[in-house]
Amino acid sequence: MDTVNRQFRLAARPVGLPQPSDWNLTQEPVPDPGEGEVVVKNQFISLDPAMRGWMNEGRSYIAPVQIGEVMRALGAGEVVASNNADLARGDAVTGLLGVQEYTVTHGNAVTKVDTELAPLPVYLGTLGMPGMTAYFGLLDIGQPKNGEMVVVSGAAGAVGGMVGQLAKLKGAHAVGIAGGSEKCRHIVDELGFDAAIDYKAEQVEAALGEHCPQGIDVYFDNVGGDILDAALAHLARHGRVVICGAISQYNATDAMTGPSNYLSLLVNHATMTGFVVSDYGDRYAEGAREMAEWLAAGKIKSREDVAEGLESFPDTLLRLFKGQNTGKLVLKVA
Amino acid sequence: MDTVNRQFRLAARPVGLPQPSDWNLTQEPVPDPGEGEVVVKNQFISLDPAMRGWMNEGRSYIAPVQIGEVMRALGAGEVVASNNADLARGDAVTGLLGVQEYTVTHGNAVTKVDTELAPLPVYLGTLGMPGMTAYFGLLDIGQPKNGEMVVVSGAAGAVGGMVGQLAKLKGAHAVGIAGGSEKCRHIVDELGFDAAIDYKAEQVEAALGEHCPQGIDVYFDNVGGDILDAALAHLARHGRVVICGAISQYNATDAMTGPSNYLSLLVNHATMTGFVVSDYGDRYAEGAREMAEWLAAGKIKSREDVAEGLESFPDTLLRLFKGQNTGKLVLKVA
Numbered sequence: 001m002d003t004v005n006r007q008f009r010l011a012a013r014p015v016g017l018p019q020p021s022d023w024n025l026t027q028e029p030v031p032d033p034g035e036g037e038v039v040v041k042n043q044f045i046s047l048d049p050a051m052r053g054w055m056n057e058g059r060s061y062i063a064p065v066q067i068g069e070v071m072r073a074l075g076a077g078e079v080v081a082s083n084n085a086d087l088a089r090g091d092a093v094t095g096l097l098g099v100q101e102y103t104v105t106h107g108n109a110v111t112k113v114d115t116e117l118a119p120l121p122v123y124l125g126t127l128g129m130p131g132m133t134a135y136f137g138l139l140d141i142g143q144p145k146n147g148e149m150v151v152v153s154g155a156a157g158a159v160g161g162m163v164g165q166l167a168k169l170k171g172a173h174a175v176g177i178a179g180g181s182e183k184c185r186h187i188v189d190e191l192g193f194d195a196a197i198d199y200k201a202e203q204v205e206a207a208l209g210e211h212c213p214q215g216i217d218v219y220f221d222n223v224g225g226d227i228l229d230a231a232l233a234h235l236a237r238h239g240r241v242v243i244c245g246a247i248s249q250y251n252a253t254d255a256m257t258g259p260s261n262y263l264s265l266l267v268n269h270a271t272m273t274g275f276v277v278s279d280y281g282d283r284y285a286e287g288a289r290e291m292a293e294w295l296a297a298g299k300i301k302s303r304e305d306v307a308e309g310l311e312s313f314p315d316t317l318l319r320l321f322k323g324q325n326t327g328k329l330v331l332k333v334a
Numbered sequence: 335m336d337t338v339n340r341q342f343r344l345a346a347r348p349v350g351l352p353q354p355s356d357w358n359l360t361q362e363p364v365p366d367p368g369e370g371e372v373v374v375k376n377q378f379i380s381l382d383p384a385m386r387g388w389m390n391e392g393r394s395y396i397a398p399v400q401i402g403e404v405m406r407a408l409g410a411g412e413v414v415a416s417n418n419a420d421l422a423r424g425d426a427v428t429g430l431l432g433v434q435e436y437t438v439t440h441g442n443a444v445t446k447v448d449t450e451l452a453p454l455p456v457y458l459g460t461l462g463m464p465g466m467t468a469y470f471g472l473l474d475i476g477q478p479k480n481g482e483m484v485v486v487s488g489a490a491g492a493v494g495g496m497v498g499q500l501a502k503l504k505g506a507h508a509v510g511i512a513g514g515s516e517k518c519r520h521i522v523d524e525l526g527f528d529a530a531i532d533y534k535a536e537q538v539e540a541a542l543g544e545h546c547p548q549g550i551d552v553y554f555d556n557v558g559g560d561i562l563d564a565a566l567a568h569l570a571r572h573g574r575v576v577i578c579g580a581i582s583q584y585n586a587t588d589a590m591t592g593p594s595n596y597l598s599l600l601v602n603h604a605t606m607t608g609f610v611v612s613d614y615g616d617r618y619a620e621g622a623r624e625m626a627e628w629l630a631a632g633k634i635k636s637r638e639d640v641a642e643g644l645e646s647f648p649d650t651l652l653r654l655f656k657g658q659n660t661g662k663l664v665l666k667v668a
Contacts, residue, residue, distance in 0.1 A: 061601040229592070243600050258563070258592030265608030266577050267395040272606045274599030 003030045007070045007100035008313050014055055016253045017321060022055075023071075023314050030102045032081070039081040040093055040103045040110065044306075045313070046074035046124040047320050047329040048158075049222070050276075052250040061276050071099040071313075074129055076113070076120045077333075087112065094123045099313050101333055117292060118302070125328030126295055126302035127288055129277055130158035133244060135287040136280040138163050139170070141273050142218040142242045146171035149212050151231055154222030155196065156183035158328035159244060163220045164193045165300045172218070175211045177204060177227055179323045186326055191301060205230035215239065215268075224249045225257060232261035235268045243274035251321055303327030310334075337364045341404045341434035342647050348389055350587045351655060356389075357405075357648050364436045366415070373415040374427055374437045374444065378640075379647070380408035380458040381654050381663040382492075383556070384610075386584040395610050405433040405647075408463055410447070410454045411667075421446065428457045433647050435667055451626060452636070459662030460629055460636035461622055463611055464492035467578060469621040470614040472497050473504070475607050476552040476576045480505035483546050485565055488556030489530065490517035492662035493578060497554045498527045499634045506552070509545045511538060511561060513657045520660055525635060539564035549573065549602075558583045559591055566595035569602045577608035585655055637661030644668075 004027050011024040033039050054065050054072050065072050075097030079087050084107030087093070095110035097103040113123045125131060137159075144150050150167035154160040155176025164174035164187060176187045177197045184196035197207040204227055208216065215236025221228050224246025232241070249256050265272055280287070294300045305325040307316040310333050320329050338361050345358040367373050388399050388406050399406050409431030413421050418441030421427070429444035431437040447457045459465060471493075478484050484501035488494040489510025498508035498521060510521040511531045518530035531541040538561055542550065549570025555562050558580030566575070583590050599606055614621070628634045639659040641650040644667050654663055 224597075243596070245600070246597055249597075256594040256597070258594040258596050260590040260592040262577070262592050262596070262606070263558075263580055263583075263590070263608065265606060266579070266610060267608070269609045269613045270607070272596070272599060273604070274597065274601070275603050276600060279603045 003102065004028070005030045005100055005102040006310055007098070008310075009070055010055060010065050010067055012067065013057060014052075014251075017251045017318060018052075018055065018314065020314055025311065031104055033083040033104055036084050036106050036108070037104055038079050038084050038087050038093075038107050038110065040075075040077040040095075040097060040105065041080045042075045042077040042097050042101055042103060042333050044076045044121050044124055045097070045099055045310075045331040045333060046076075046128070047307075047317055047325075047331060048074065048129065049245050049247045049250065049320060051317065052247075052321065061278065072096060073099045074124055075103070076123050077103070082107070092120055092123075094128060099310070101310060118295065121304040121306065121328065121330045122295075122302050124330050125158050125304055126162060126300065127291055130328055131162055131291050132280065132284055132287045133159045133277040134162035134166055135291055136277060136283065137242050137244050137275055138166050138218070138220055140280070141275060142220060142240050144170050144172040144218045148172045148217035149175070149214065149236070150218045150220065151175045151177065151208065151212065151216045152220040152222070153177040153227050153231070154245070154247060155187050155193065156326045157222065160220070160222055161187060161191050161303065161327060162300065165191055167218070168192050168194075169294065169299055175208075177223075183326055186303075190303070199227060205233055208234045212236075218242065220244060221246070223247050224259075228259045229261045232259055232264040235264050235270045237268050237270070239268055239270040241265075241270065241272040243272060247321065247323075305329045307331045337436065338362070339364045339434055339436040340644055341432070342644075343404055344389060344399050344401055346401065347391060348386075348585075351585045351652060352386075352389065352648065354648055359645065365438055367417040367438055370418050370440050370442070371438055372413050372418050372421050372427075372441050372444065374409075374411040374429075374431060374439065375414045376409045376411040376431050376435055376437060376667050378410045378455050378458055379431070379433055379644075379665040379667060380410075380462070381641075381651055381659075381665060382408065382463065383579050383581045383584065383654060385651065386655065395612065406430060407433045408458055409437070410457050411437070416441070426454060426457075428462060433644070435644060452629065455638045455640065455662065455664045456629075456636050458664050459492050459638055460496060460634065461625055464662055465496055465625050466614065466618055466621045467493045467611040468496035468500055469625055470611060470617065471576050471578050471609055472500050472552070472554055474614070475609060476554060476574050478504050478506040478552045482506045482551035483509070483548065483570070484552045484554065485509045485511065485542065485546065485550045486554040486556070487511040487561050487565070488579070488581060489521050489527065490660045491556065494554070494556055495521060495525050495637065495661060496634065499525055501552070502526050502528075503628065503633055509542075511557075517660055520637075524637070533561060539567055542568045546570075552576065554578060555580070557581050558593075562593045563595045566593055566598040569598050569604045571602050571604070573602055573604040575599075575604065575606040577606060581655065581657075639663045641665045
C-alpha cells in the first residue's frame with residue numbers, strides 16, 4: 001500500500017511515570033496484507049492501566065513490550081484491505097491493534113463488531129476489556145448478593161463505573177471511591193451509585209465506616225495502596241476482596257507497598273482473590289452477550305472519555321495515571 | 335476450698351515482646367464451686383501465638399484480656415471438685431483455663447477428654463486447637479489435591495508440623511520452612527516432609543524456586559513478613575494462600591508490614607484466605623474424630639515440647655515468639 005503508518009514505539013523502559021523520552025514516533029509504509037491478513041485503519045486506541053505493566057521487564061501474565069516495538073494497545077478500527085475470506089473492506093473490528101494508525105494482522109487476531117448495536121468506542125469499554133473485567137471480577141469472584149455492600153475504588157474509571165452499576169443491578173448497595181467532586185457527582189447522579197467518597201477531600205477510612213456500618217461484603221480494588229488498607233479495615237465477615245489492579249502502585253519507583261491490614265482477612269474469615277480478564281477468555285461471549293442486553297435495555301450506561309490525535313498518546317496515557325479521566329479513556333486517531 | 339491459687343495476671347499491655355513487668359504473679363484462695371461449676375486443677379497450660387494478640391487493646395475476633403485479669407490460655411487438667419452432674423472428680427478436661435493453678439468454671443465451659451486414647455498434652459496439640467487449625471485451614475481452605483505442592487511456614491510448630499503431615503496424607507508434596515537445622519531435620523526425618531528450608535541459613539525465595547519448580551499450589555502461612563512475600567513470588571496458577579497467623583509481626587513495634595508481592599494473586603488468579611479456628615467451632619467434632627483416627631493408626635505423629643513450672647510462664651511464652659520450640663509448646667504446671 002501507498003500509505004504511511006505513524007507508530008509509537010517503546011524507546012526506553014520508564015522509571016516511574018512514562019516520560020516523552022520513553023517513546024519514539026516513527027513512520028513506515030503500510031505493507032500489503034499477506035495471506036489471511038487484513039489492514040485495519042485504526043479509529044480508536046484504548047488507554048488502559050494494564051499498559052504500564054506491559055512496559056516493564058520481567059515475568060508476568062503476558063510478555064513485556066520489547067524496546068523498539070510498537071506499543072501494545074487494544075483498539076478499534078475499520079478494515080481497509082482484506083486478504084481474509086471472513087473479513088471485508090468496511091468491517092469494524094477490535095483487537096490488540098497497537099498505538100499506530102494502521103495495523104496489518106491476521107484476520108483471526110481481530111474480532112468483528114456491530115456498530116449498529118453500539119458505537120465503536122463502546123467496544124473498547126463496556127462491551128470490551130473493561131466491561132468484561134467488571135463483569136467477571138464482580139460477578140464471578142465478588143459474587144455480591146442482594147442487600148450486600150459493594151465498595152469499588154477507581155469508581156469513575158471504565159472498570160469501576162461498571163462494577164458499581166452491576167452491583168446495583170444485582171440488588172447490592174454500591175459505594176464508589178473516586179478523586180474529585182465532579183467524578184463523585186458523576187457516579188452517583190449518572191451511574192446510580194448509592195454514595196461516593198472523594199479520596200482527595202475525605203478521610204477514606206472514616207468515610208467507609210460511615211457508609212458501611214455493617215462492613216464491606218465485596219471490595220473491588222483497582223488502586224492498591226492506602227485505599228486498599230482502608231477497605232480491609234472495614235471488611236465484613238466472609239468479605240471478598242477482588243484484586244483487579246493497583247494503579248497507585250504502577251508508577252512507584254520504590255518497592256511496592258503491600259496491604260498492611262491484610263490480617264483483616266484472618267479475623268473476618270475473608271478472601272482476597274486476584275485475576276486478569278484474559279483468565280475468562282473462554283467465557284467472553286457469555287459476558288459480552290449479557291452486557292449488550294443490559295446496555296440495550298438501559299440497565300447500564302456506558303461513558304467514554306475521548307481524546308484526539310495519535311500524537312497526543314503520551315500525554316493521554318498520563319491522564320490515566322493521574323486520574324484525569326472519567327469513564328473509558330480512548331484516543332481518537334484521526 | 336482451702337487451697338491457694340497462683341495466677342499470672344496481665345499487668346500492662348506489652349510494646350513489642352512481653353516483658354517481665356507486663357505480668358503480675360498473684361495468689362488467692364480457690365473458691366468453692368457454685369451451682370453447675372467445677373474446680374479444675376490445671377496440669378498443662380498451652381502456649382499459643384494467638385495469645386500475643388489477646389494482650390492488645392482493640393477490636394478483634396475475641397475481646398482483649400483486660401489489665402488485671404488472669405491471662406487467657408487454653409489448658410488441660412483434672413476435676414478436683416464438682417457441682418455439675420456431668421463431671422466427676424478425676425475427670426480430665428480441657429478449656430480456656432487461664433494461666434493459673436486452679437480454675438473454677440461452669441462445667442459447660444470445659445470439654446471432657448479421654449486420657450486412655452491420648453495423653454493429656456495431645457489434647458492441647460494434635461487433638462486440640464492447633465490440630466483443628468491445621469485440619470480446617472489446610473483441608474477446608476487450602477484443599478490440596480493429589481500431587482500438588484504444599485508449602486508451610488512455622489513448619490516445626492504445632493500447626494505447621496501437622497499441616498505438612500496432612501498434606502502428605504492427601505497425596506501432596508510438603509515443603510516446610512523452619513529456623514535451624516534441628517527443626518529442619520525433625521520435620522523431614524520424623525514428620526515425613528519431602529523437604530525443609532532453613533530460613534536462618536538459606537535464601538528462602540531461591541530455595542522455594544528450587545523445591546517448587548512448578549510453583550506453590552497451597553501456601554499455609556503462620557509467619558507473615560518476608561517469608562510470605564517469598565512464597566507469593568512462587569505461587570502457581572490458581573494457588574491458594576491460607577493466612578493462619580503472622581508470628582513475625584505480632585511483636586512488631588512499627589506498623590505491620592503487608593505482603594508487597596500481593597499482586598502475584600492477580601497474575602496467577604490466586605486466592606488468599608484468612609481464618610481463625612473458632613470459625614469452625616460447629617465442625618470440631620468431625621475434625622477431632624478424624625484426627626484421632628489418624629493418630630491411632632499412626633498416620634500422623636504428635637510432638638509436644640514440655641516446659642516445667644507455672645512460674646516459668648513469662649519465659650516460656652517468649653520461647654514461642656523466639657521460635658525456640660519444636661512441636662506443641664505446653665507448660666506443665668506442677
